[in-house]
Amino acid sequence: MSFNILEKLKLGKEVFGTWCMLPSSFTVDVIARTGLDFIVIDLEHGSISLETCEEMVKTAILHNCHPIVRVGDDQENTILHALETGCEGILVPHVSKVEKARAIVDAARYFPYGKRGLSPYTRCHEYTHVGLAASMKKHGESTFVGILVEGQEGINNLTEIVKVEGIDCVYLGMYDISQSVGLPGQLEHPDVIKQLESCLKVILNSGKTAGTFVRDIQTAKLYKEMGFNFIAFVADSFALSSFYKESVLAFQSK
Numbered sequence: 001m002s003f004n005i006l007e008k009l010k011l012g013k014e015v016f017g018t019w020c021m022l023p024s025s026f027t028v029d030v031i032a033r034t035g036l037d038f039i040v041i042d043l044e045h046g047s048i049s050l051e052t053c054e055e056m057v058k059t060a061i062l063h064n065c066h067p068i069v070r071v072g073d074d075q076e077n078t079i080l081h082a083l084e085t086g087c088e089g090i091l092v093p094h095v096s097k098v099e100k101a102r103a104i105v106d107a108a109r110y111f112p113y114g115k116r117g118l119s120p121y122t123r124c125h126e127y128t129h130v131g132l133a134a135s136m137k138k139h140g141e142s143t144f145v146g147i148l149v150e151g152q153e154g155i156n157n158l159t160e161i162v163k164v165e166g167i168d169c170v171y172l173g174m175y176d177i178s179q180s181v182g183l184p185g186q187l188e189h190p191d192v193i194k195q196l197e198s199c200l201k202v203i204l205n206s207g208k209t210a211g212t213f214v215r216d217i218q219t220a221k222l223y224k225e226m227g228f229n230f231i232a233f234v235a236d237s238f239a240l241s242s243f244y245k246e247s248v249l250a251f252q253s254k
Helices: 005-010 025-032 050-062 076-083 098-108 132-142 152-156 174-180 190-206 217-226 236-252
Strands: 015-020 038-042 066-070 089-092 144-149 169-172 209-214 230-235
Touching (some): 015 025, 015 236, 025 038, 025 050, 050 066, 050 076, 066 144, 076 089, 076 098, 098 144, 152 174, 169 190, 169 230, 174 190, 174 209, 190 209, 209 217, 217 230, 230 236
Parallel strands (some): 015 038, 089 144, 144 169, 169 209
16 A cells, blocks of 8 residues: 555645445445545444455555555454455444453554454465565554543543554544433534533644544534544445435425
8 A cells, every 4th residue: 555544644735435234345445436535344333244354454455545454343353354355454342341442452563562363364465474574663663542431431541541552543442432411413513512622632742642522514624623544434334325315305396
């Protein structure tokens, strides 16, 4: 892949992408051609198998769109399997404690930065032990490790979580943050935004990338101005559904 998302973020540029819930490399082929910086392949809420995930990863890379896998849990084996699909990053959900964040780094990064299991005979290393040292160096420099802080416990511990070395991005889960202030689903409510801004300040002060989710372009632009530089816009399932719903309504209107 000629483009690396970490390089762009280190230059202070924003990246803009979407979530992929549909288990389809065909769908990724359509989306990845549009100029999006990344797609997040959702193994937590979507019905995507590991085998299908690998095909989706391959397709995204063909179009220079950065594939990130949101794993279903923070277990070492889960993270290892996701990374060995050849994806160039992970997002790990529901990180609420410093110890969890450190364990994620250990699982995602090779020695000396972590304890990730090593086999050269996977797609990650082009199925060979030849040139393994160079391949490990490349993954050490380019693997994107992101965590989702979503609930009240994670928010309470955020000041310490952002200090963990090896975490590139702290992504604020908007739906769970809205629940944490007693306003589930009301992402634009002033109290939700206030909590979001408070968390954002902590992340930016740590020097890490701040990520979040938006449902419209106006909010995406607002959050970019606030300081978020990793912005995920809706999901493939919603985009498909909303387009056809709006088309039906337009057709039926007089």
